[in-house]
Structures are given as structure tokens and as C-alpha cells.
Amino acid sequence: MGVVRKNNLLFVFILCCICLESDSATDTITSFQPISDPGYIISNGSSFRLGFFSPVDSTSRYLGIWYNNISVTTVVWVANRDKPLQDSSGVLTISADGLLVLLNGQKEAIWSAEVTTSVPNSSAQLLDTGNLVLIKNTTKTIIWQSFQLPCDTLLPKMNISTNLTTGNKVQLTSWKSLSDPSNGSFLVGIQPLDLRQVFIWKDGSSYWRSGPWNGQVFIGIPTTNNSGLSLVNDQEGTVSLSFSDVNNSLLHFQLNTQGSMEQRSWDHVKGDWEVVWATLQSECDVYGKCGAFGICNSQSSPICSCLNGFEPNNTEEWNRGNWTGGCVRSTPLQCERVATGGEAGKMDWFQTMNMMKVPDFADFSSDIEADCKQRCLQNCSCTAYAFVSGTGCMSWTGSLIDAQKFSSSGVDLNVRVANTKLGTKQDVKKIVTITVIVGTVSSSICTYCGGGWLNFKCKSARKKKGKGFSLFNKGKSHIPFPSDNLNQAEVQELPLFTFEKLESATNNFHLSHKLGQGGFGPVYRGKLSDGQEIAVKRLSRTSTQGLKEFMNEVVVISKLQHRNLVKLLGCCVEGEERMLIYEYMPNKSLDAFLFDPHKEKLLDWSKRFNIIEGIGRGLLYLHRDSRLRIIHRDLKASNILLDKDLNPKISDFGMARIFGSNEDQANTNRVVGTYGYMSPEYAMEGRFSEKSDVFSFGVLLLEIVSGRKNTSFYNDDQFLNLLGLAWQLWNADNTIAFIDPMVYEPHFEMEILRCIQVGLLCVQEFAQDRLTVSVVVSMLKSEIFDMPRPKKPAFTEKQIALDPNSSQRIQTKCSVNNVTITMVQGR
Numbered sequence: 001m002g003v004v005r006k007n008n009l010l011f012v013f014i015l016c017c018i019c020l021e022s023d024s025a026t027d028t029i030t031s032f033q034p035i036s037d038p039g040y041i042i043s044n045g046s047s048f049r050l051g052f053f054s055p056v057d058s059t060s061r062y063l064g065i066w067y068n069n070i071s072v073t074t075v076v077w078v079a080n081r082d083k084p085l086q087d088s089s090g091v092l093t094i095s096a097d098g099l100l101v102l103l104n105g106q107k108e109a110i111w112s113a114e115v116t117t118s119v120p121n122s123s124a125q126l127l128d129t130g131n132l133v134l135i136k137n138t139t140k141t142i143i144w145q146s147f148q149l150p151c152d153t154l155l156p157k158m159n160i161s162t163n164l165t166t167g168n169k170v171q172l173t174s175w176k177s178l179s180d181p182s183n184g185s186f187l188v189g190i191q192p193l194d195l196r197q198v199f200i201w202k203d204g205s206s207y208w209r210s211g212p213w214n215g216q217v218f219i220g221i222p223t224t225n226n227s228g229l230s231l232v233n234d235q236e237g238t239v240s241l242s243f244s245d246v247n248n249s250l251l252h253f254q255l256n257t258q259g260s261m262e263q264r265s266w267d268h269v270k271g272d273w274e275v276v277w278a279t280l281q282s283e284c285d286v287y288g289k290c291g292a293f294g295i296c297n298s299q300s301s302p303i304c305s306c307l308n309g310f311e312p313n314n315t316e317e318w319n320r321g322n323w324t325g326g327c328v329r330s331t332p333l334q335c336e337r338v339a340t341g342g343e344a345g346k347m348d349w350f351q352t353m354n355m356m357k358v359p360d361f362a363d364f365s366s367d368i369e370a371d372c373k374q375r376c377l378q379n380c381s382c383t384a385y386a387f388v389s390g391t392g393c394m395s396w397t398g399s400l401i402d403a404q405k406f407s408s409s410g411v412d413l414n415v416r417v418a419n420t421k422l423g424t425k426q427d428v429k430k431i432v433t434i435t436v437i438v439g440t441v442s443s444s445i446c447t448y449c450g451g452g453w454l455n456f457k458c459k460s461a462r463k464k465k466g467k468g469f470s471l472f473n474k475g476k477s478h479i480p481f482p483s484d485n486l487n488q489a490e491v492q493e494l495p496l497f498t499f500e501k502l503e504s505a506t507n508n509f510h511l512s513h514k515l516g517q518g519g520f521g522p523v524y525r526g527k528l529s530d531g532q533e534i535a536v537k538r539l540s541r542t543s544t545q546g547l548k549e550f551m552n553e554v555v556v557i558s559k560l561q562h563r564n565l566v567k568l569l570g571c572c573v574e575g576e577e578r579m580l581i582y583e584y585m586p587n588k589s590l591d592a593f594l595f596d597p598h599k600e601k602l603l604d605w606s607k608r609f610n611i612i613e614g615i616g617r618g619l620l621y622l623h624r625d626s627r628l629r630i631i632h633r634d635l636k637a638s639n640i641l642l643d644k645d646l647n648p649k650i651s652d653f654g655m656a657r658i659f660g661s662n663e664d665q666a667n668t669n670r671v672v673g674t675y676g677y678m679s680p681e682y683a684m685e686g687r688f689s690e691k692s693d694v695f696s697f698g699v700l701l702l703e704i705v706s707g708r709k710n711t712s713f714y715n716d717d718q719f720l721n722l723l724g725l726a727w728q729l730w731n732a733d734n735t736i737a738f739i740d741p742m743v744y745e746p747h748f749e750m751e752i753l754r755c756i757q758v759g760l761l762c763v764q765e766f767a768q769d770r771l772t773v774s775v776v777v778s779m780l781k782s783e784i785f786d787m788p789r790p791k792k793p794a795f796t797e798k799q800i801a802l803d804p805n806s807s808q809r810i811q812t813k814c815s816v817n818n819v820t821i822t823m824v825q826g827r
Contacts, residue, residue: 029100029124034093037061037085042068045128048076052090057750058179060084063092063102063111065130065146067250071271072786076130076153076252077146080111081181098122100134100144113144130155151181154188154253156245162190165237174255178782186259190239195364195394196231198241200259200279206287207259208279209402211357214390220357221279222409228263258781271788275774281625283563284404287360291326292399295353298625299407301561307400308351309417326399331418335380346419348377350385355410358386359403362394369393376416384415495570499577502526502536509538515588520550520654525584534569535585539578550578550654560626564618566641566651582651586644589651590704591637600707605743605752607646608704612755613780614648615640619697620773622650623690631657631688635696636677637703657688676711676721680794681767691767694776695794698762702726705755707740723763723793730760730790754782760790 027044035041040051049068052061053075063079079092080102089105095112098119102111113124113134121137132146147158152174154160161170174184187201191209198210198218211220213231228243245251250266260280264273282298283289290296290304291313297303304318306327312318313325334348350373367375372393376382381397388394388411403413505526506513515523515535524536539550554571561567572579590611593599603611615635622630632650639652679695681687699710702722710722729738735756736749744752758779761771769791771779779787 027126029092029094031094031096034091036092037088037090041126043126043128043130047128048126048130050092050126050132052085052088055179055181060086061088061090062181063090064181065126065132070250070266071788072273074273075181076151076155077132078151078181079146081151081175082183083110085110092124094122094124098136100124114149115144119143129157131158151175152184152255154243156243156251159240159242160189161238161240163238172255172261174257174259177257184257186255186257188255188261190231190241195362195391196233196239200255200261202259206360206402208261208285208287209360210279212362212388212391212394214388216390219388219391219411220404222355222357222406256781262778269768270771270775272775274772275778288324288402290323290403292401293327293329294323295356295403295405297405299405299561301567307353307403307415309415329418333380333416333418348416349419350377350414351417353405353413353415355406355408356386356413357402357404357406357410358388358394358413359384359396359400361398361401362386362396364391365393365395367393373414376414382416384413386411386413497570497572497579497581499572499574499579501528502572502579502581504529505534506536509536520580520652533584535582537580537582550580554580560622560628560630560653562618562621562626564614564647564649565621566649585641585649587642587646589638590640590642590648593642593646594637594704594707595709600740600742603646603743605745605748608743609751609755611640611642611646611648612701612704613777615650615697615700616773616777616780618648618650619693620777623693623773628658631690632693632696633657633682633688634674634677635693635700636674637700637709640700676709679767680765687767689767690772691770694762694770694773695767697773697776698759698770699723701755701759701762702738705740705743705752705759706738707742726756726760727793730756751782754787755780757787757790760793761788763793764791765794766791 027041029035029041035051037052040049042049046068048065050063050065053064053066053073054061055075062081062084064075065077066073066075085104087105091103093101093103095101095109098121099115100113100122101109104110115134119134119136122134122143123137124132124134126132129147133142134144135141136143147155148170150158150160150170150172152172154172159170160172163169169189171187171189173188174186175181176184185203186207189199189201191197191199195212197212197220199206200208209220210218212218218229218231229241230243231239231241233239243251243253251263253261253263255261258280260278262275262279263277265276266272267274279285282303284296284298284303293307293310294304295307297305302321304323306312309330310327311330313328314322317325334346365372365375369387372385372387372395375393376385376395379395379397383396383398384400385393385395400415503509505528506524509522509524513524513526515525517523520537521539522537524538526534526536528534550571554568566585567583569581569583571581587593593603619632619635622632630653632653632655634652634655635650639650641649641651643649675683677696677699679688679692682692682695699722703710706722706726708722726735726738729735735753736744738756739752758771758776761779762776764770
């Protein structure tokens with residue numbers, strides 16, 4: 001018995017030693033300690049985990065690394081991205097010759113670390129940086145590391161690089177799709193030329209570029225996030241790009257499946273990733289959008305125009321929006337005229353363009369600024385130059401490709417043009433002098449007419465005219481307002497239409513031209529003398545909206561340009577008339593399709609999803625990307641207009657509010673908006689913010705998916721509104737029943753269910769729980785793997801009262817129309 005007891009104690013002791021050894025090596029793999037699916041190891045500081053996973057909507061198994069200490073599974077590296085395991089038989093181990101290998105169920109190596117020679121006595125360790133390293137144990141040297149073979153994610157202390165001598169590159173490659181981590185269409189790397197630039201390539205062609213590095217930032221990225229990047233030349237031919245996370249705040253860059261490089265930061269409050277910057281923020285960020293000698297400006301409509309001194313190469317195609325043909329010089333340069341035996345004329349000069357992203361294919365020299373200009377002027381092939389501190393002299397010969405106008409930041413680009421396009425300095429002085437004189441006289445007339453004595457004369461003139469009064473009455477013109485204290489400076493760039501012109505365009509505002517009626521007043525379809533179709537919104541005398549809303553819409557929307565915002569063409573103020581002139585939308589508003597039993601058939605799921613995405617992009621522009629930060633405050637189906645291709649455009653900015661850069665929310669005693677779309681904190685307390693618009697967007701999204709109005713439940717004993725129905729079906733795991741049968745198709749099911757979940761996340765009761773628009777857009781595009789579970793929406797409880805004269809239950813009164821509310825007092 002004593003011998004047996006001793007043997008048992010010895011066995012327990014050995015087992016404890018093995019367990020202790022295993023526990024102390026949870027970040028390491030050896031030939032004696034492999035990991036088998038679903039096993040894993042965790043880095044020493046618990047930041048990262050290495051194990052087996054299956055992407056969303058996939059049963060294939062992959063070996064990968066992901067963040068360990070956050071709730072959302074975020075994969076940052078995949079080993080066998082092109083050779084998935086078909087079952088859970090995978091094993092990661094150290095082979096007999098010391099190599100790190102991944103074996104399948106048949107013990108076949110489907111992936112191994114790329115090492116040219118055998119490494120006896122080695123082990124693999126997962127570091128707290130997210131780097132998996134193969135170490136030679138005798139010397140503790142690193143033989144191989146996963147940072148040398150990145151996938152789609154750039155972590156702190158990781159580099160992407162190019163060796164200018166050998167041509168060896170370390171690049172990021174996107175996933176093919178969210179369910180397939182194999183190599184996708186997009187690459188991120190460094191261009192190995194004198195002017196260091198970061199490029200994104202799509203199928204081998206340029207898709208985006210950063211602009212040159214000036215020693216501190218990339219001058220083609222107009223954001224402060226650019227300052228966290230670092231580009232280093234090790235003097236041995238290797239140029240490396242990296243970034244540091246000085247705040248230790250879970251930060252990384254990811255190349256998504258759509259080709260956008262996103263900087264993402266973990267939001268501990270929301271428990272999710274927030275996209276703080278992305279390479280593709282507008283269409284202008286796509287490489288060469290406007291062709292040769294074209295300039296792209298996301299704030300303009302259309303976004304493409306020709307550089308000064310140039311004209312479209314194919315006017316017909318250009319007017320159709322096909323800008324790839326670019327522009328050609330409209331007047332030959334002096335040196336070109338001389339070379340062909342023509343008259344020399346005036347010497348060529350340079351047109352300076354401010355806040356520019358410089359074109360691609362620049363030649364670099366160490367000239368000082370004065371020599372840089374002179375060298376370009378003396379070379380007939382030189383089409384432009386720029387001098388940037390830290391970069392030096394850049395000049396271009398041949399075509400100018402991928403030039404972009406920024407609203408801030410950027411550099412001065414000097415484009416060579418024929419002097420006839422500029423005029424002499426004396427000509428410029430004459431023009432300036434005449435402009436000042438005319439402006440002064442016009443200002444004096446306006447001031448005089450606005451005075452008390454002449455105001456009577458102006459009114460008399462309006463009565464005699466009958467149709468209204470203006471100082472210049474010939475179609476569109478920049479005219480001063482004859483009455484009311486309107487801020488002329490705010491609308492000085494907006495064309496003003498005469499009443500007579502609009503009356504003619506709408507056949508005297510005939511009933512047959514009426515498109516609809518809103519809180520502002522009736523909207524008429526019109527056609528100008530040049531054939532352009534317009535929509536005229538005429539302020540009704542009985543409207544609760546007045547001059548304040550009119551001016552607010554003029555000021556706000558005249559400063560905004562986006563493909564998903566309706567374009568304001570001008571306005572009219574004559575006598576008591578107040579009118580806004582918009583581009584004509586042939587398909588009217590979204591509600592005219594969505595809630596019409598005959599027309600809703602025209603909106604299949606693909607069209608509805610395109611509308612959802614378009615509204616999201618428009619809202620993202622208002623909240624984040626425009627020069628102004630706008631809260632719309634009245635987002636609803638009737639304020640979403642549809643063009644001929646059913647693309648959505650957000651309209652009606654009469655209730656919009658401009659936020660300062662440091663404002664997160666505001667209060668008002670005058671609650672405006674539409675019941676059914678207003679967030680609870682706004683409707684009850686008068687507090688509004690970006691999250692108020694997010695709530696309205698969520699309601700709108702659920703309406704689009706279900707094909708039902710949020711306020712169509714007022715006679716329903718079970719549900720107060722659409723949100724209550726969506727919430728009950730979500731909790732019952734029967735969300736499919738919420739989908740409009742008109743659009744349901746099995747192969748769209750996952751996408752539709754994702755939209756419903758996004759909608760519920762937008763309408764949560766408390767503002768801090770709701771998503772930001774940037775996260776919404778990312779979720780809609782399936783760029784976020786795991787979405788949080790939504791909390792209870794607002795306004796889902798139905799208040800029931802008893803009629804003292806009846807045994808029947810009666811409901812509390814609720815609004816059943818879509819009329820905009822403008823005079824509710826916030827508590």
C-alpha cells in the first residue's frame with residue numbers, strides 16, 4: 001500500500017508540473033504544445049488571441065489573430081487565407097525541422113511560415129503587439145514574423161514597406177468579401193519613386209493616392225489624422241510606413257473590401273469600432289475621376305470641371321457626366337505658337353490654384369521656389385509647378401492627372417496657361433476698379449430703396465407692376481431683396497428668379513402643374529425658357545413656416561453640394577412672395593412610392609437598399625463631411641425625393657440647424673419636425689443632436705423594409721407604431737415576418753435582416769445608445785462583422801384608457817398625419 005500511495009503521489013506531482021508548465025506557456029506553441037481547433041493561445045498581456053475561426057456566413061475554418069479583450073471579433077491576420085480548412089480538424093504545430101506549420105485532418109501541411117532553412121529547437125510566440133513570431137530558442141532571434149506577411153490590417157509597430165533596390169514589398173491586401181478572407185481586388189503599398197506616396201491599387205490600376213510626403217504629413221490627405229503616420233527611409237533602400245498609438249487606445253488601419261483604407265478606434269462606451277478617418281470620403285478621392293487636366297471638387301455640382309485654360313475633350317460626353325476623357329487646352333501656349341510658326345503674342349503665365357491636391361507623376365528637383373517657377377516657364381513641355389516646404393520643387397510635363405480641390409489644407413498649384421486667359425496686370429486692375437464702382441453704386445441704390453421714404457415708392461412700383469418688383473427683371477440675376485431684413489451676404493452667390501419668369505414657367509401656377517403640398521406650401525412643376533425643368537416651392541400665406549424657415553433653407557442648402565442632397569437652383573422674393581427653386585425630381589418623393597399599393601411594386605429590394613444607402617451617405621455628409629455641420633431635424637419619407645433612376649436626395653432644410661465644430665447637442669423651446677420621426681429627447685425636452693437625425697433615419701429605414709408607415713397603427717390595439725411591431729418580432733426571433741412580402745427573396749434575407757437590426761439600433765430610447773451615421777453606413781455596407789444587440793426602442797408602450805361610458809378600451813390620441821409640427825413647446 002505504501003508503494004502504491006507513493007506512486008500515486010508521484011503521478012499527481014508530475015501531472016501538476018505539466019499543468020503548471022502549460023499554464024505558463026499560454027502564449028507559445030512548441031512541437032510538444034500544438035493547438036488544435038478550437039484551441040487557442042493568448043498573448044502575455046491578453047491583448048490578442050490566435051486560434052481558429054469561421055467568417056460570417058461561412059463554414060470554412062481559418063487560422064487567425066484577433067483582439068482578445070473586446071466584445072466584437074475583429075480579425076487582424078489570417079494564415080491560410082487562400083487555403084481554408086473544410087472542417088475543424090486543423091492543428092498548428094512546430095514541425096520536426098522547426099518550421100511553423102498548419103496541418104489538416106490528413107496531416108497535410110496547407111500553410112507554413114516562409115523560412116528557407118530548417119530551424120531546429122524553435123517555438124512560436126504570440127506577442128502583445130499582435131505579431132506572431134517564430135523564435136530560435138538557442139539564440140532568441142526572430143526567424144519569421146507575421147508582421148512581414150500582413151493581410152488587410154495595419155497595427156501599431158507594423159510596417160508596410162518597399163525596398164527601392166530589390167523591389168521587395170510588404171503590402172496590405174483586402175479580403176475578397178466579408179465571408180472570404182482570400183486575396184481581394186485591392187492593395188495598399190508605397191510607390192517606389194523620389195516623391196514617396198501611398199497608393200491603393202484595384203486589380204493593378206491606381207485607385208487612390210496620398211500625395212507626396214513632405215517630411216511630416218502626406219500633402220494629399222487634408223485631415224489631422226494624417227499627422228499620426230510616419231514615413232521613414234532607412235538609408236539602405238527601404239521606405240517604411242507605420243503609425244504609433246501613443247494613447248494606447250486600440251487603434252488600427254484596415255483596408256476594407258470596397259477599397260477604402262479606414263482608421264478605426266475602439267469606442268469603450270459604445271462597445272464598437274468607430275471609423276475616425278477613411279481614404280474614400282467622396283467620389284473625388286477615386287484616382288483620376290475627372291481625367292487629364294480635369295479638377296475634382298466634391299463641394300461642386302457637377303464635381304468635375306476643367307482647369308483654367310482648358311475645355312472638355314468631348315463636350316457631349318462631359319455633359320453626360322462621363323469625365324474620363326478629360327480636358328484639352330483651349331488656347332495654345334506661346335511656345336507652341338512659336339514652334340508652329342505662329343505669332344508669339346504674350347508670354348505664358350501661371351494661374352495659381354489654392355488648396356489643391358497636386359497631380360500625379362510629378363518630377364522632383366531641389367530648386368528654390370523662384371528657380372522652380374523659372375525652370376518650368378523655360379520648358380515648353382512643363383504644364384505646372386508647385387513648391388512645398390519639406391518636399392521641394394515639383395513640376396509636371398504632359399497631362400495633369402488626379403488633381404483635386406480641397407475645402408481646407410492642400411497646397412498651391414501653379415498651372416501654365418496662355419496669357420490671353422489671364423490678361424495683363426493693367427487689365428486686371430481695370431476689372432477690379434469697375435467691379436468696385438458698380439458694387440458701390442448698387443449698394444447705395446439698395447440702401448436708398450430700403451429707406452423709409454423710398455420704401456413707399458418701391459411699394460407703389462410693385463403695385464403698378466402687378467407681378468412683383470426687382471431692380472433687374474430679366475430672368476436669373478443676383479438682385480437685392482426689396483423688403484424684409486434678409487441677410488444679402490448669405491445668399492449673394494445664389495441666383496434669384498423673378499416672379500414673372502416663374503409664373504411663365506408654371507403656366508401661372510396652374511393646378512395641373514401642382515406636384516404636391518407640404519408644410520411650407522404647394523410645390524409646382526415648371527419649365528424655363530431654356531428647357532430646364534424645375535420644381536418651385538411657394539410659401540403659402542397660411543403656412544406656419546415663414547421668413548425664418550425660408551431664409552434658413554436658403555442659407556443652409558446653398559452651401560451644400562452632394563449627390564444625395566437636392567440641389568437648390570435659386571429663390572424668388574418679390575412683394576409677399578417667397579419661393580424656392582429646386583432641380584426637378586420626376587419621381588417625386590419616397591412616400592409616393594413606398595406607401596402606394598400600386599407603385600411600391602416598382603421598388604424591389606435592390607432599389608430600396610440603394611435608397612437606404614443613399615440617404616445614409618447624404619446624412620453622413622451633413623453630419624461629418626460638409627463645410628457646415630448640419631442637423632436636418634425633419635428627416636422623413638416625404639422629404640426624400642427620387643430622381644429618374646430612383647436615387648434618393650434629402651430635401652427640405654427649412655428646419656435644419658447648423659452646429660459649431662465643438663457642439664454636440666442643443667436645446668430649443670420650439671420643437672420642429674414630424675410626429676413618428678422625432679426622437680424622445682427632442683419631442684419631450686427639446687434636446688436635439690446628430691442622434692436625433694439617426695433616430696429619424698432608423699424609423700425611415702424600418703418603413704422602407706416593411707413598406708408600412710410608422711404612424712399607421714393608430715387603430716391597432718396591440719402596437720403603438722411600427723417600432724413596437726419590429727421590437728416584438730425581433731424578440732420573438734421572427735424578424736422575417738416584418739419584411740414587406742413584395743421585396744422578400746431568400747438570397748437577400750441576410751442583407752434585409754441586417755438592415756432591420758441597424759434600424760433598431762438607430763431608434764433606441766437613449767441617444768447615447770444609438771449609432772453614429774458613420775457606423776450606420778459601415779454596417780449597411782457589411783464592413784462591421786458583429787453588431788451589438790439593440791435595446792428597447794422609444795415609443796413602444798401603448799397607453800390604454802377606459803371609456804367610462806363603454807366597456808371598450810380607447811387609445812390615447814396620437815398624430816396620424818405627416819404634417820410637420822412647428823410650434824410644439826419643449827418641456
